[in-house]
Amino acid sequence: MAPSFEYIFFRLQKRVFTLHKVHYVKFSTILYYLGICILISSIFFWFRLFWRDDNAVTASAVDSKQSFFTDDLLKCFVNTASPTIEVLYRKGGLLPEFDFEVSLLQYMTNINLKDPLTILKNQIPVLGFVDVEKTINQTGSTEVITEEPKRELPGKTEVEVQDNKETEEINETEAISDQPLVLVYHTHTREAYIGKYKVDDVDRTLDPEYNVIRVGEELKKELEKRGIPVIHDKTVYDVPYDNSYGRSNAGIKNILKEYPTIKYAFDVHRDAFGEVITKDTLKVPNPDEIPNKSFRQKYIMSYDGKKLARVMWVVGTRRTENQNEDWHLNYAFTKKLHEALNEKVPNLSIGVETKPYGSYNQEILPDSTLVEIGSNHNTIEEALNSVSYVADAIADVIKK
Template sequence: MKWLTAEVETNKIKRFFQGLGTLTRLYLMLSFITFSVVFIVGTLVYLQNKISFEPLSTITGTAATVPTTVFIDMMTTQVPQLEKASTSTFSQKNITKFLFQFMSGINPKNPKSLVALAIPGMERETPSLLYGGDAATSISPVEYNPPAKVFQQDEISSTREESPAPVPSEPAPNKQVNENKGNKSVFIYHSHNRESWIPELTKITNPDLAFDANKNVTLLGKRMKESFDKLGISATHSDKDYPSSVKGFTYPKSYQYSKLTVKEAFATNPKLSYLFDIHRDSQGRDKATVTINKKDYAQIYFVVGEKNPNWEKNMEFAKKIHDKLNEKYPGISRGIFGKNSNGNGEYNQSISPNSSLIEIGGVENTLVESYRTIDILVEIIADLINDAEKV
């Protein structure tokens, strides 16, 4: 009987150690897997920081796509002293919409985003908000390739008419002219020089057809140069029409054409420092207009090409302009957006840290509204240039 009891106790001890051994092996295996995952992720992050200058755009843009009210609601769940919003953003509708758009890249309110995923080149880039603006209300710039018929050969081969006289607008605020223009100067150009506006064109109601050989964003560039000249800032403007001057013109290569224009300008004037590529966005009037002191202004978007190795410097330059604009004219600038996924992704901005792509209003704004914005934009940039000259 004692022998049987001893054998039972021995079996229990064996089972205990067998179970302990199994748990030990399981623990060691899970520890090894965890260590391996942490090591691999750490290595990848280290290598990414060492060999890549591009930001993780998916992470950069994620926080910007989340409305500010979401963060407020999250804080109120942990800080009772904060007053909760009357309507929480944590609704099934809002959460479902955000998750669907974030995971699929399809905006339920924009049917074109679904088509763009299937047609290469239709969606040029997916911009992410880098700085400024309210993530809950900031609308990203939109750009789609115009239909091929807009640049048909019979239109391109026709003689380009002289640009019409600028539409009168309120004069720029009186400022003391700086007679010393310094050694640095401004170059203004247009990669998409035929971008126009529906209200300024006859028989055009489709935003995708709002392109014109005469009445287009080059008028904004001309106005910009004239405003700089009045303020004593040396400025040069290129209104080159690429569809009529480039053999075999194709719209997706616009930035390649404009890069040659910039290089030619530098060859003529090596002292160039400030480069501005002026566009108009494809958003509607309600998303690209702000009313200040009972006057309508075309809102401004800044675009930074994140494939430029030194994109942070261009962002800092745009940030200075954005901050001063909104300080003096609240809401005039929607913010700074980054692009790096497809298409160009560099926008000639590697040529100078003081280079910026600026969208002036949208396709439904008027020329007068855009001129108003140009006048105050030049005023702000001139102040920055003069401050830099003093330093």
């Protein structure tokens, strides 16, 4: 006898139910596998954090470390933990623009999402040994990436005609040496001040009239007026930004081979907070109307009827086993400069900061330091107004 319709329907229903059985997983099993994932992630993170080549960190990796371990990172943590503080930061216009995920990725993997070359280097390690700038220059590219070092010897004849008054001022003090004693250079050469210039990157330009090169050139002239021979290295070291300190390290050593009489070195920078001038900026901003007013106030003061950009000194405390020089020597030298500057103009020098991220190439010379003359919230004129006082302080310390 043939099976009835009800029987067939019952068997099919039972079959479908069997095929769609739901399998349950114990909660303890989920926690077990989740714990394993967290453990593996932690091991990977600490491996990336500590197992690094010390020599590479000192020069070539200091830029990426700085970009992660900043005050903005701490503010990001504080704001996350306390919404009240975040509201206060927003109200005062001080909320930092900090992308934690992007910064952490760059720190752990050396990949900068804004620089495709770093992605290629991560996937093809051999590219890390290629000097991209040198290769581009050798292939005859018409794009100028770096300038040839422009080093001017003291007393060398200029093409420009100077009036007698300026010449008398420069020769006012007899030179204490007929050979260069001081090196002025710029690891972050494109760092710019407020002004009308062609933007190369945020608050950066290759125009030497508005970046730190102009401040360095003014410092050179002021020191030579005081009888101190100077070499001003105008090489562009921060294209690309990554490994700027590695390139300036090589540049300093080459200059010292050419001019072994140099005893003092000054890496001239300007500090920064937030963004002031970008490629989308249509009008030169009024410095006193920039949102981050507290940072503007940190680096501005009035003296003798002029607005001056205040000065910060930076000493890197990190040394590797191969670097025998003691950072305390750099600190002692820099502290003398800080005190001498404030004797000239009270409170013009903010202070001396010590940073553990790297050596900032200061292990090369014990009498070397990094000086921040103003910030991206200062005009070029404000920075230039401070240079003569900085030169006075340097001259006093060198001549003692």
